Amino acid sequence: xxxxxxxxxxxxxxxxxxxxxxxxxxxxxxxxxxxxxxxxxxxxxxxxxxxxxxxxxxxxxxxxxxxxxxxxxxxxxxxxxxxxxxxxxxxxxxxxxxxxxxxxxxxxxxxxxxxxxxxxxxxxxxxxxxxxxxxxxxxxxxxxxxxxxxxxxxxxxxxxxxxxxxxxxxxxxxxxxxxxxxxxxxxxxxxxxxxxxxxxxxxxxxxxxxxxxxxxxxxxxxxxxxxxxxxxxxxxxxxxxxxxxxxxxxxxxxxxxxxxxxxxxxxxxxxxxxxxxxx
Amino acid sequence: xxxxxxxxxxxxxxxxxxxxxxxxxxxxxxxxxxxxxxxxxxxxxxxxxxxxxxxxxxxxxxxxxxxxxxxxxxxxxxxxxxxxxxxxxxxxxxxxxxxxxxxxxxxxxxxxxxxxxxxxxxxxxxxxxxxxxxxxxxxxxxxxxxxxxxxxxxxxxxxxxxxxxxxxxxxxxxxxxxxxxxxxxxxxxxx
Numbered sequence: 200x201x202x203x204x205x206x207x208x209x210x211x212x213x214x215x216x217x218x219x220x221x222x223x224x225x226x227x228x229x230x231x232x233x234x235x236x237x238x239x240x241x242x243x244x245x246x247x248x249x250x251x252x253x254x255x256x257x258x259x260x261x262x263x264x265x266x267x268x269x270x271x272x273x274x275x276x277x278x279x280x281x282x283x284x285x286x287x288x289x290x291x292x293x294x295x296x297x298x299x300x301x302x303x304x305x306x307x308x309x310x311x312x313x314x315x316x317x318x319x320x321x322x323x324x325x326x327x328x329x330x331x332x333x334x335x336x337x338x339x340x341x342x343x344x345x346x347x348x349x350x351x352x353x354x355x356x357x358x359x360x361x362x363x364x365x366x367x368x369x370x371x372x373x374x375x376x377x378x379x380x381x382x383x384x385x386x387x388x389x390x391x392x393x394x395x396x397x398x399x400x401x402x403x404x405x406x407x408x409x410x411x412x413x414x415x416x417x418x419x420x421x422x423x424x425x426x427x428x429x430x431x432x433x434x435x436x437x438x439x440x441x442x443x444x445x446x447x448x449x450x451x452x453x454x455x456x457x458x459x460x461x462x463x464x465x466x467x468x469x470x471x472x473x474x475x476x477x478x
Numbered sequence: 479x480x481x482x483x484x485x486x487x488x489x490x491x492x493x494x495x496x497x498x499x500x501x502x503x504x505x506x507x508x509x510x511x512x513x514x515x516x517x518x519x520x521x522x523x524x525x526x527x528x529x530x531x532x533x534x535x536x537x538x539x540x541x542x543x544x545x546x547x548x549x550x551x552x553x554x555x556x557x558x559x560x561x562x563x564x565x566x567x568x569x570x571x572x573x574x575x576x577x578x579x580x581x582x583x584x585x586x587x588x589x590x591x592x593x594x595x596x597x598x599x600x601x602x603x604x605x606x607x608x609x610x611x612x613x614x615x616x617x618x619x620x621x622x623x624x625x626x627x628x629x630x631x632x633x634x635x636x637x638x639x640x641x642x643x644x645x646x647x648x649x650x651x652x653x654x655x656x657x658x659x660x661x662x663x664x665x666x667x668x669x
Contacts, residue, residue: 239489257501264505268512275517278524280531286521293521314514322509343491344498349506351499405492412491 221430231427233419238341238412256342259335263325271321296320296463304467308474312467315356319349320463323407327455330415331448338411338455343404346462350404353466358396361473372472395472403465410458414451418444617642 218226244252274289282290296317301309309316326345330338340346361369374392375384421444428437620642 235491236489238491241489241495251497256498260498260501260505264509267509271513271517275521278521280524280528289521290525293518293525314518315510317518318506318510318513322506341491342498344494344496345502347494348499348502352503352506408492 218427219430219433220428220436221432228424228427231423233416233423237416237419255337256339256345259329259337259339260326260345263322263329263339267321267325292321293317300460300463300467304464304471305474309467309470312356312470316463316467319353319466320459323349323462324456324459327407327411327459328452330411330418330455331452338415340407340458341411341415343408346404346407349407349462350400353403353469354400357466357469357473360470364474369473372475399469403462407458407462410454414447414454418447418451421447613646617646 218231220226220228240254240256241252244254245258246253270285271289274285275293278286293313297310297313300320301313301316305312323340323346326339328338329335330341358369361372365372370392373395374388376387376391379387421440425437425441425444428440430437
């Protein structure tokens with residue numbers, strides 16, 4: 200963990216720290232501005248296992264797995280009737296997912312899916328919140344592979360649940376909304392099937408990825424701007440940019456939780472659709 | 479623009495890498511398995527037990543409340559009964575007391591009447607005895623007086639007694655006729 204903390208510092212602007220707007224002539228912002236390349240770790244692995252280069256996002260995913268299991272192990276492994284310390288926190292988290300997400304969207308049937316939704320929620324949230332952790336400051340969910348992997352599992356889960364519940368009739372649930380006149384169904388059913396079977400997992404993954412990607416880019420841009428404009432002449436520009444970096448960081452903190460919630464909420468609603476009564 | 483050149487290059491942020499997909503999937507499955515099989519059943523069990531404990535506690539409290547209410551009712555009933563009994567006992571005692579007082583009063587009256595009657599009879603007897611004694615004394619005294627006055631002895635007792643008796647009877651008759659009392663008759667006889 201100390202390795203990741205030490206190596207994570209200054210991931211941005213490592214090679215252009217001397218470039219300032221009011222100092223060096225001919226040094227444009229495009230030389231220091233963060234870009235998509237900052238999300239590419241393939242050419243800068245931290246260490247190798249055999250020939251496989253282990254990059255920062257991979258290390259962070261392992262770290263998240265360990266932290267999440269460790270925390271909830273401490274909270275839930277030997278639960279007490281009268282909760283103490285982390286068990287209180289864990290119970291609040293558990294009851295939030297069970298009551299506000301699973302039961303609100305699926306009713307009592309949702310209890311079966313609480314472990315899945317709970318794991319998803321905190322895994323996604325921890326991936327997002329890595330953007331805020333000092334020394335790490337990189338949202339793991341801005342690497343599309345991780346949201347995509349989760350979205351694929353959500354897709355498998357709700358498709359499995361739907362076919363198990365309705366058999367082939369699940370296509371009817373997916374493609375034929377109730378109360379729609381027959382004529383319109385000719386147009387609507389293909390759209391619904393495409394939307395519910397093909398598009399859903401992509402939107403789920405891309406929504407999370409894009410929010411975290413954009414949010415991180417925004418904060419990084421303001422931070423780089425503050426550094427780029429930092430000089431006696433540019434102090435106000437630099438200060439404004441720095442302030443925005445702080446404000447956006449706070450805003451991101453909110454977005455991180457919100458996106459995790461949306462991801463799990465949508466998963467729950469897809470599952471609710473799969474489990475609903477046939478009409 | 480730097481971004482376009484980056485996107486046009488080898489790296490694309492929207493193209494997932496296979497190794498990361500696999501690692502992400504494995505990481506999630508590890509987390510999910512641990513939570514599904516171990517941690518969430520554990521906390522669910524505890525929460526259910528707690529709910530049971532709380533509901534059981536409430537149930538017990540309800541039972542205790544019902545028992546207390548029943549007890550109070552019984553107590554109230556006993557109290558009412560005791561009050562009734564006490565009132566009845568008081569009533570009986572009062573009636574008995576009144577009866578005893580009346581009885582005693584009757585007996586007392588009777589005893590008094592007896593005493594009075596006895597006394598009166600005694601008095602009458604005494605008065606008659608006294609009167610008879612006085613009659614005798616008065617006769618002899620009168621005769622002695624008369625003898626001294628006349629100077630001779632009036633020896634003939636039979637005559638004497640007849641005379642004295644006759645005189646006294648007349649005297650008494652006179653006194654009775656004048657509705658006089660014994661004392662008045664005696665006073666007249668003395669005079």
